[in-house]
Amino acid sequence: MSQIKQVGERGIQMSGGQKQRIAIARAILKSPKILLLDEATSALDTESERVVQEALDLASVGRTTIVIAHRLSTIRNADMIAVMQYGEVKELGSHDELIANENGLYTSLVHLQQTRDSREANEVGGTGSTSAAGQSSSHSMSRRFSAASRSSSGRSMGDEENDNSTDKPKLPLPSFRRLLMLNAPEWKQALMGSFSAIVFGGIQPAYAYAMGSMISIYFLTDHNEIKDKTRTYALIFVGLAVLSFLINIGQHYNFGAMGEYLTKRVREQMLAKILTFEIGWFDRDENSSGAICSQLAKDANVVRSLVGDRMALVIQTVSAVLIACTMGLVIAWRLALVMIAVQPLIIVCFYARRVLLKSMSKKSIQAQSESSKLAAEAVSNLRTITAFSSQERILRLFDQAQDGPRKESIRQSWFAGLGLGTSMSLMTCTWALDFWYGGKLMAEHHITAKALFQTFMILVSTGRVIADAGSMTTDLAKGADAVASVFAVLDRETEIDPDNPEGHKPEKLKGEVDIRGVDFAYPSRPDVIIFKGFSLSIQPGKSTALVGQSGSGKSTIIGLIERFYDPLRGVVKIDGRDIKTYNLRALRRHIGLVSQEPTLFAGTIRENIVYGTETATEAEIENAARSANAHDFISNLKDGYDTWCGERGVQLSGGQKQRIAIARAILKNPAILLLDEATSALDSQSEKVVQEALDRVMVGRTSIVVAHRLSTIQNCDQITVLEKGIIVEKGTHASLMAKGPSGTYFGLVSLQQGGNQH
Template sequence: MISRSSFTNAEDGKVLLNIQGNLEFRNVYFSYPSRPDIPILSGFFLEIPARKTVALVGRHGSGKSSIIPLIERFYDPTLGEVLLDGENIRNLRVEWLRNQIGLVSQEPALFAASIKENILYGRSASMDEVEEAAKIAHAHTFISSLSDAYETEIGGVIVELSEDQKLKIAIARAVLKNPCILLLDEVTGALDVDAERVVQEALDLLMLGRSTVVIARRLSVIRSADMIAVVEEGRLAEQGTHEDLLAANGLYTDLIRHEEAAKPPKRLLAKPYRELKVSQSLKEQPVAPIVESHATVARHEPQAIQLVKSPSLQRQHGAHAFLSFESNSVHESPSMRSPPAEQQLDVSKASDAKEKVAFSNKRQDSFEICLPALPKLDVHAMQQRLSSGHSDPESPVSPLLTSDPKNERSHSKTFSRVNIHYIDGGADAGKSELPKKDMNSPPSLLRLAKLSSPEWLYAILGSLGAALFGSFNPLLAFFLVQVVQNYYQMDSDKAHAKHEINRWCVFVVVMGVVTVLANFLQHFYFGIMGEKMTERVRRMMFSAILRNEVGWFDEEENSTDALNMRLANDATFVRAAFSNRLSILIQDLTAMIVAFVFGVILQWRVALVALASVPFLIISAVAQKLWLEGFAGDIHEVHKKSCSVLEDAVRNIYTVVAFSSERRIMEVYSRHLSRIVLHSFINGQARGFAFGVSQFLLFACNALLLWYAALVVRRSEAGLSTVLKQFLIFSFATFALVEPFGLAPYILKRRKSLVSVFGIINRKPKIDSDDSLGLRLPNVYGTIELRNVDFKYPSRPEQMVLNNFSLKVTGGQTVAIIGASGSGKSTVIALIERFYDPVAGQVFLDGKDIKTLNLRWLRNHMGLVQQEPVLFSTSIRENIIYARHNASEAEMKEAARIANAHHFISNLPHGYDTHVGMRGVELTLGQKQRIAIARVVLKNAPILLLDEASSAIESESSRVVQEALETLIMGNKTTILIAHRVAMMRHVDMIVVLNEGHIVEEGSHDALMAKNGLYARLMQPHFKPNLRQQRIS
């Protein structure tokens, strides 16, 4: 790896003295190195004039997303050229080229550093320049409201930012860089309305006077571009302005028609799943950012600053930006006008929101959903046909979609589960936290021995080998003394002495052969026992991690990286703590016993003196351990920080190379390594001193023994040969005894690892998903009620998210929850799933407090579709049947058809056996979402929780996903969705509007719009003109 040279050398190549910003793709062919057999671009031509904005649109898989990586030279084309001002970018210096380009992506990566350092990535600048860039990016207000302002550390679990805040920092980073070329990759795709308008305005300021390439799916962004390029099957199909392309009535017009068709009709009859087709469509929701002055920005930003959502439910994104700044910095236009007063939220509430600390997070399991609401189908007649066994093959509703409240799961016999009966007892019964001293204490040898009890035979054989090897140290001393004694007796009887010497030498040789066998027994069998024990402890630890409540993962020490390290590294020390330790203990104990037996036989007085010196050796070992504990310091923390820098760099490698920040990353990493060297030096000195003390005590004890042996010889109480035998026997034994003291630093490390591992294993979760107690209702009707609920996240106890909140959703009803960022809507689903328990109040399912229900049973009756679907690194088949492992092939494929996934899966080379890669990296977001929907279909839960399922997906995929979701909610299920788009609101049974943890409005879409309250103001941006359109006009 060290000797490997990159094909893109950052130091080689030309530098253009005067850059205009003209980009050109000339007959470009391209395939990703990991998929060389799949062409992405095939003969692609495109010219991007200087200082113009070009929007790229196309169906999913058309190749438009590969344009930005080729401009940045993350990849080189297979054939053809990419030109900048007429020069092939392969001839340009890579570092210089990337310094001319600014990249802002949908998922901006922020590094584990302060906000100031994140903005400064790529170039050094003064604090005034940093603040000016933040103002242009509309980030200064929320940054200033933080307790440490620009010095606030981000990237960890405790202080996280919402997605729009991350985007503003990334935009500030790009502003500071002041590039000639700007690349925008689906920047506002996943933001809610209120956050989007502020971010879009900042982007519009950034785009002025720069060559800009925009990949977007929203028509509000596409329409305002100077030119639109339509990409189809890796080629440029059409290009022109919005009006010209509509007049041409070609592919672009078809995409627009698909986008219009993606809006939900007033009422649709469900199609049979057999007739569902994977539509090729493009759907955009026009979002109009409101033009506002610098003062106005302060009014809108706080809505994205509030504390919301659990850190453990966050997506961990990286950062896309590294910077360079010039003196001609852009200022916020004083001519920007504020929105009319009637369209602004309550000023007092907005001013209060400014005071709140901005730790809002975008979770890995985001709890917001954008789903078109469809009318309910009356499925009772269908259910009667199904239950009577007369299922119509052309029935518009699959058995997988219906949920009968009189049955535990559904009508479908193939999808029904074993009947579950009541089990008395509360879910929290019998739970108690272990005393803290037990949590921070390493496990006893007895407990470790019990864990290894299945390997008792290996332990016996290993102990036999350890005992044999331990006994050889004093025996070797005895044999050597015998050889020496006979050697000095050769003058009296040479033949006899020679015979005795040969005899004792044969014993030594035999002992050497036996030592080989003893070492094999000791290390082989203790090694097997240790590995099996490590495997067992890892499984116990992983099971304990999965069992913990979600709030436990909010703590910084329980972050994903920390748990991975503890599971991978700390668990291995269990073997060292027991099997290796037991091996050495038996070996040394045997050596001391054999030495003492020999000593008592030869001269008991000397043996007692030798035995009296052993406590001093033990004291030296204990002192050494305590000494090293004091000097160990925070070297482990320093190692963790250096690993964090390395992990950040690898995870966000696109950001690092896009902003030519390799040197800066290396400087940060080198600083951490320097601290490790310093700590290691101090720690090494402490180890050396402690080891020296133990060796001093060893030789002091030997000196005492030698002095007393000489005294015994002088008193004629024993002969010289006898005393010499005793001295050498005890010397060899004590050397064997003290040898493990040199391993004290590692033993100390093992102790800390044991505390870490068994701290997790011993912990009793506050919400235990493995608890077998709790009620299991025979019938689930799906009525959900939150009654007088108060809630705040454990990691942010000072921030009340819900305050005296009450909501009731009747069984079979579809309810949409809407609200500004931080209003508490995401928390509602988290409480229903019982990821957390409320601080006060209760959550009910069919009149039963969910705390009294069996937790695993409860979650088995809920289906969750998230904004960013979670797929495991395995095949598509295994990802779908995760919901129900005993599902048949036919059931799995039926679920995929209902989710509009069967068509694209069948077209893959390996079909359902296709490996999706880490986090589904081999699939598009739309494909991942459909697989996640298929999983929920297969689960067939009576309660459906939808989480912004199509908000971050391009329009064509969004339409297919929405069609699958529409099919999914047709059954008689209780559905709760979180949404912010007006198209999703029109046909739900009820809309609930939240603000600062309270329900402020509820009703239908038309009734709430007529009321002209908060809901109308939140929906108003959908109907406003675009900022750049206003400027152009």
């Protein structure tokens, strides 16, 4: 079982370093002739980096290897180093050749790092490429939501069976009345549509009555009488055609408008509700982005057809049946009674078919969402799929995912065919009975031939109307499931309400954070405990760094401070108040987050910087961009601040995206600043400037910094060293270094120094 773990959608069950190592293993397993490493070790802590670097050095032997790196230790042994600036190759040569040129660009980068190393004996964050070009954000499995969704190492180790053992709550039976109440504002359309449907229901029996009378006309002996009556009935048919045309327009327009308003309302309410759910809900497999999108798109549409088309058909059918039965009983009650008596047979056939299909529609819906999820993941990770030429593998998986729905649909078709076939044959048998009994009544002079034809035509056409209504029961079955799933979302109470009206809304925060006696495990892996009795105090206005190996729980702390998750036991306090007593929307206005994988939205750079801030002037936006060292590169773009970022920021390099994310946090002017690997995607020049910007921004506000690069944290007021969810050391850089070789922090620094020296 140790080899078979579910990593979750886009790898969210794993920490950044773990995902990166899996991606490297995937590339090594492929044994390629050309190996492309784009910042391949940037997400790793020092210990992992050293091991992975050795593996990559081994894997690179005898292969064409192209390495993009900001950390100089990863490229020092390269046969050829190309130094780029603004899309041009400025220098070319080996490390020794380039370092020999004292005024060269490469030398200046090395000195930049060495000054930092000699100053604080630290890790190198250098680069073989200073240009933003070529840095496609290559953490190919990007993190969903935030750093906090990324869990600790243990989280990926829970067995998959745990997921399956939890019973899914049964959806409540949908209330059709409640669905109609959602459509209450369109009561005028509902009235006009229903009136049209009732009239249209009456057209069918009227047409059948005229048809029956028409047939009996041909039995008359007087030619003139035949002519007159034929003309009359022909005009009746024309009148019915015109009426039918107008009534149909009225009916479909009104119900269509109702349905569209309902779709809009359902989608808005569902999305508004989904956005209030806690992060843990999205970590579940059944709530992947593909499944949610499919629910928003499909379920709302099914609900619309249920209220629009289906409701019209039901009203129409009821109206037609009542009018036809009344007319039949008035014209020839004996024959009508026999014909009405056999109708239930037909209805039973369709009812049985409906029950069968309802039980099967659930399975097919679930199987379809599996393939939707696979397609969504394939599209969002297209670059990785293209790089590994694994299109065929994805198509094979997609084919397998489609296999279940295909078999299910074929089974359904058999049942549907048998059900429909039985009902059709029974309907024909009832005709035989009707003619036999009608003939008997005529022979006994109870009814005339005209009455026989009229009653037969009226009630047979009604049978057809019931049959049409019966065939739509499959849609009703699917519709009922869709309505149930829509209401399940609308009725679900979020465990962490982001906008609790009774919550405290702070105008200002001091920024004091206190985590006391916290036990924590991620909801999707409840058996893997990340923290047990964990406590940490963060002073207001001071900067605290969290360091430790990949998966030691650093990002989990950020998730708890943002209240993405609630602890199982213990409290998280901000400014002395339990975080659960705050109105989260108001609290989060005072918290700025910059994560390792910056989240940009499809929109302009300006929109992305202003995101999360209500109002900002042009000058404020530019100042924030300047502070984040982003103004220069934005100004050099053709459209400047109006440049389109592309979906998830694909038009920009990793470093550029990160600087925009930092500008966004600066513009928010938060009391608490959370930096989760905020400079890991930057080259050394950008890192130096951004680090200075962050140092300026961090002054006077509570800052919590998660970093593998120790250069980014040596100036912090307090450094906390974590190991497997436990604090092993804390103090300033100098006090921790003073512990000598016995200290964990000292060991991390030495490891990094070693990486820089060779």
